[in-house]
Amino acid sequence: xxxxxxxxxxxxxxxxxxxxxxxxxxxxxxxxxxxxxxxxxxxxxxxxxxxxxxxxxxxxxxxxxxxxxxxxxxxxxxxxxxxxxxxxxxxxxxxxxxxxxxxxxxxxxxxxxxxxxxxxxxxxxxxxxxxxxxxxxxxxxxxxxxxxxxxxxxxxxxxxxxxxxxxxxxxxxxxxxxxxxxxxxxxxxxxxxxxxxxxxxxxxxxxxxxxxxxxxxxxxxxxxxxxxxxxxxxxxxxxxxxxxxxxxxxxxxxxxxxxxxxxxxxxxxxxxxxxxxxxxxxxxxxxxxxxxxxxxxxxxxxxxxxxxxxxxxxxxxxxxxxxxxxxxxxxxxxxxxxxxxxxxxxxxxxxxxxx
Amino acid sequence: xxxxxxxxxxxxxxxxxxxxxxxxxxxxxxxxxxxxxxxxxxxxxxxxxxxxxxxxxxxxxxxxxxxxxxxxxxxxxxxxxxxxxxxxxxxxxxxxxxxxxxxxxxxxxxxxxxxxxxxxxxxxxxxxxxxxxxxxxxxxxxxxxxxxxxxxxxxxxxxxxxxxxxxxxxxxxxxxxxxxxxxxxxxxxxxxxxxxxxxxxxxxxxxxxxxxxxxxxxxxxxxxxxxxxxxxxxxxxxxxxxxxxxxxxxxxxxxxxxxxxxxxxxxxxxxxxxxxxxxxxxxxxxxxxxxxxxxxxxxxxxxxxxxxxxxxxxxxxxxxxxxxxxxxxxxxxxxxxxxxxxxxxxxxxxxxxxxxxxxxxxxxxxxxxxxxxxxxxxxxxxxxxxxxxxxxxxxxxxxxxxxxxxxxxxxxxxxxxxxxxxxxxxxxxxxxxxxxxxxxxxxxxxxxxxxxxxxxxxxxxxxxxxxxxxxxxxxxxxxxxxxxxxxxxxxxxxxxxxxxxxxxxxxxxxxx
Numbered sequence: 001x002x003x004x005x006x007x008x009x010x011x012x013x014x015x016x017x018x019x020x021x022x023x024x025x026x027x028x029x030x031x032x033x034x035x036x037x038x039x040x041x042x043x044x045x046x047x048x049x050x051x052x053x054x055x056x057x058x059x060x061x062x063x064x065x066x067x068x069x070x071x072x073x074x075x076x077x078x079x080x081x082x083x084x085x086x087x088x089x090x091x092x093x094x095x096x097x098x099x100x101x102x103x104x105x106x107x108x109x110x111x112x113x114x115x116x117x118x119x120x121x122x123x124x125x126x127x128x129x130x131x132x133x134x135x136x137x138x139x140x141x142x143x144x145x146x147x148x149x150x151x152x153x154x155x156x157x158x159x160x161x162x163x164x165x166x167x168x169x170x171x172x173x174x175x176x177x178x179x180x181x182x183x184x185x186x187x188x189x190x191x192x193x194x195x196x197x198x199x200x201x202x203x204x205x206x207x208x209x210x211x212x213x214x215x216x217x218x219x220x221x222x223x224x225x226x227x228x229x230x231x232x233x234x235x236x237x238x239x240x241x242x243x244x245x246x247x248x249x250x251x252x253x254x255x256x257x258x259x260x261x262x263x264x265x266x267x268x269x270x271x272x273x274x275x276x277x278x279x280x281x282x283x284x285x286x287x288x289x290x291x292x293x294x295x296x297x298x299x300x301x302x303x304x305x306x307x308x309x310x311x312x313x314x315x316x317x318x319x320x321x322x323x324x325x326x327x328x329x330x331x332x333x334x335x336x337x338x339x340x341x342x343x344x345x346x347x348x349x350x351x352x353x354x355x
Numbered sequence: 356x357x358x359x360x361x362x363x364x365x366x367x368x369x370x371x372x373x374x375x376x377x378x379x380x381x382x383x384x385x386x387x388x389x390x391x392x393x394x395x396x397x398x399x400x401x402x403x404x405x406x407x408x409x410x411x412x413x414x415x416x417x418x419x420x421x422x423x424x425x426x427x428x429x430x431x432x433x434x435x436x437x438x439x440x441x442x443x444x445x446x447x448x449x450x451x452x453x454x455x456x457x458x459x460x461x462x463x464x465x466x467x468x469x470x471x472x473x474x475x476x477x478x479x480x481x482x483x484x485x486x487x488x489x490x491x492x493x494x495x496x497x498x499x500x501x502x503x504x505x506x507x508x509x510x511x512x513x514x515x516x517x518x519x520x521x522x523x524x525x526x527x528x529x530x531x532x533x534x535x536x537x538x539x540x541x542x543x544x545x546x547x548x549x550x551x552x553x554x555x556x557x558x559x560x561x562x563x564x565x566x567x568x569x570x571x572x573x574x575x576x577x578x579x580x581x582x583x584x585x586x587x588x589x590x591x592x593x594x595x596x597x598x599x600x601x602x603x604x605x606x607x608x609x610x611x612x613x614x615x616x617x618x619x620x621x622x623x624x625x626x627x628x629x630x631x632x633x634x635x636x637x638x639x640x641x642x643x644x645x646x647x648x649x650x651x652x653x654x655x656x657x658x659x660x661x662x663x664x665x666x667x668x669x670x671x672x673x674x675x676x677x678x679x680x681x682x683x684x685x686x687x688x689x690x691x692x693x694x695x696x697x698x699x700x701x702x703x704x705x706x707x708x709x710x711x712x713x714x715x716x717x718x719x720x721x722x723x724x725x726x727x728x729x730x731x732x733x734x735x736x737x738x739x740x741x742x743x744x745x746x747x748x749x750x751x752x753x754x755x756x757x758x759x760x761x762x763x764x765x766x767x768x769x770x771x772x773x774x775x776x777x778x779x780x781x782x783x784x785x786x787x788x789x790x791x792x793x794x795x796x797x798x799x800x801x802x803x804x805x806x807x808x809x810x811x812x813x814x815x816x817x818x819x820x821x822x823x824x825x826x827x828x829x830x831x832x833x834x835x836x837x838x839x840x841x842x843x844x845x846x847x848x849x850x851x852x853x854x855x856x857x858x859x860x861x862x863x864x865x866x867x
Contacts, residue, residue, distance in 0.1 A: 214726050214727055214729075215725050215726055215727065216716050216717060216722045216725050216726070216727055217725060219709070219716055219727060220716070223702060223705075223713070226702045226703075226704050226705065227698070227701075227702045227703070227704075229698055229699050230698070230699055230700065230701060230702050230713065231702075232661065232681055233659075233661060233681060233691070233693060233699050233700065233713075233714075234681070234685075234713040234714035235680075235681045235682040235684075235685040235686070235714045236681070236682070237680065237682065344370060348370070
């Protein structure tokens with residue numbers, strides 16, 4: 001058995017998300033063709049709607065931000081061996097935290113107020129991940145079930161607040177008051193909707209990349225995820241580290257919620273986003289758990305969503321069709337590493353049957 | 356005398372490795388034919404081809420001079436071939452008779468008449484002197500008896516060729532002797548036996564013919580009368596094997612670890628270590644012998660913080676611990692070569708160099724301000740690869756891609772290069788070939804000579820007798836006694852492994 005050199009392994013890892021996206025588009029194209037529409041024609045309008053002009057590009061980027069940051073949150077816990085399905089709930093609670101601070105007029109500079117909102121979101125999201133993290137790390141509970149169920153708790157709790165204590169005075173809508181101007185995320189280009197959340201996302205992705213690649217903390221977190229027993233053997237308190245990773249994961253998801261309300265809506269609205277926690281998982285998987293690749297994966301998701309309606313208008317292909325492409329891409333990334341093995345097995349069986 | 360089983364030019368190739376190449380083998384009726392070779396020589400693979408678990412890539416199998424195809428286990432059974440695997444395949448909750456008929460299709464009867472089976476089992480047990488009660492539950496039987504159930508299963512299926520795979524691996528010396536009697540009885544009843552083993556003494560005791568395998572090829576077939584252990588060892592390894600270790604003078608001893616009344620209860624609530632006390636000194640190897648499953652794993656895990664203990668204390672470097680974490684154990688200079696290297700000792704998906712700093716990443720040499728110092732990590736790994744002769748393409752090679760022996764060397768290199776005060780090694784040579792085994796044992800002795808306190812826990816009695824200064828025998832979580840190297844007696848150790856206390860043997864009695 002000849003060991004492969006490291007170069008080829010890294011190469012494969014980086015290539016995998018690209019290959020997955022390509023496979024998703026090709027498989028999706030085949031299905032479009034089966035509906036009697038020229039797939040190139042459909043994809044042209046998809047692409048045009050996604051990045052055809054400045055406005056559509058900005059819209060795609062706006063959709064990318066929450067998806068990408070929640071994707072990073074999922075990656076963070078996954079590296080430590082915890083599957084955080086609760087991104088949605090942590091996202092909502094983070095938004096609640098930010099709203100509590102952001103709707104309060106404070107005599108402090110704008111940047112400070114924004115940071116304070118984000119800190120509140122980090123605390124809320126992190127605390128909401130504390131319970132499932134503790135139960136998983138210390139008591140061996142199944143984190144998937146717990147985090148998924150807690151999503152409903154968070155969503156309904158947010159609705160409760162928006163129908164009661166946090167509701168905007170004098171309105172029937174289930175929404176909070178507007179954020180005070182100092183607590184809003186500023187735009188990247190004056191007059192455009194794109195806010196600095198994009199910068200936070202990119203910096204965070206880079207930070208995680210550095211963490212896993214160069215630091216002892218990242219080394220230890222990955223050790224726990226790869227082999228909890230060996231990590232404990234090496235003197236690690238694996239329970240602490242897993243709980244820590246889960247709290248940070250919840251904090252990141254919470255921060256995403258804050259950024260969304262501060263950057264896009266300017267207030268907390270009931271059910272203002274849907275499925276972001278689950279999309280985050282898909283993005284983490286599509287990125288093959290690589291923080292830098294999650295930028296690509298999140299943009300792919302954001303662009304697909306944004307271009308879908310233009311494709312539907314021009315070609316009649318239903319906009320929900322993009323979910324098929326997404327699913328195909330994620331499935332491809334998951335299955336591709338196994339394909340050479342399956343091929344070998346099939347070949348071996350063929351040889352045997354002929355013999 | 357006729358040839359009952361003949362293998363002609365058997366080759367078995369796996370995707371990346373050729374396990375057997377052009378193997379010729381012939382078994383005479385009513386004989387014991389030993390298949391001798393080191394771990395990984397291809398003995399078990401070859402026999403798995405015979406009993407239908409694998410299919411050979413090329414070559415032919417003849418039974419009673421007729422070419423046969425064996426595609427699955429039931430065909431093998433139909434041809435009268437039965438294999439007793441190294442790991443028993445019994446259901447603990449069922450009785451002996453129930454286990455014997457497990458998996459048999461009896462087309463005539465819809466309901467099983469267990470009384471009939473019990474009668475048949477009792478008859479067979481009598482005929483071959485097994486001494487088995489067909490109604491007994493497997494979980495209540497000692498390992499030696501369980502093995503007899505496995506053999507009886509094979510006989511019940513009317514096997515005329517019985518393959519025993521490393522049959523003595525889990526037995527005490529006395530139990531092994533009883534097994535040898537059973538094999539002799541089988542042969543008397545016209546059964547033919549293939550003995551897969553790597554133990555020379557077994558071959559000399561039992562076999563009529565010996566076929567030696569090395570690297571998947573037959574080195575030669577000899578009859579027992581015309582050979583001796585030394586020649587067989589040479590055939591097996593390809594060079595002279597001496598197991599003649601260089602051992603330094605005894606150093607001044609100081610107490611390194613003191614264990615008092617240690618009690619470990621496992622997750623099912625069973626007491627695995629009972630009130631165990633002993634001391635470990637610098638410059639000595641304390642060997643812990645015993646049959647597998649008598650608390651070896653639990654003892655080693657309690658001493659290294661891998662598991663919590665429920666009573667007693669461990670004293671390390673003047674500190675007494677009622678609870679100990681792996682970190683406390685590590686920071687007090689304890690190195691640990693764990694029993695299960697792939698699940699405990701290594702992270703298989705990581706590179707060799709990262710596995711080398713698994714616990715030591717925090718040291719100045721390997722990181723500063725929380726950032727890994729990649730250059731020195733690689734250099735460190737390269738140095739250790741050289742001094743421990745680890746075969747890997749580079750320090751960046753993934754551990755998964757290394758052979759078992761090289762994986763074990765990675766652990767050994769890491770744990771020894773740390774310069775430990777105490778080294779706890781559990782089954783450090785399990786699964787290694789003779790060359791690597793010799794290397795590992797010499798390393799343990801070298802550590803002792805440097806003044807390290809070494810605790811060697813092993814079920815290979817030979818290993819312990821070769822390297823240990825003192826030998827403790829573990830039985831059901833207790834030491835039956837501790838013997839000095841100078842006054843060793845295999846018979847005595849064997850009795851202790853079966854649960855007889857040293858004090859009882861001397862006829863004395865003791866309050867404790």
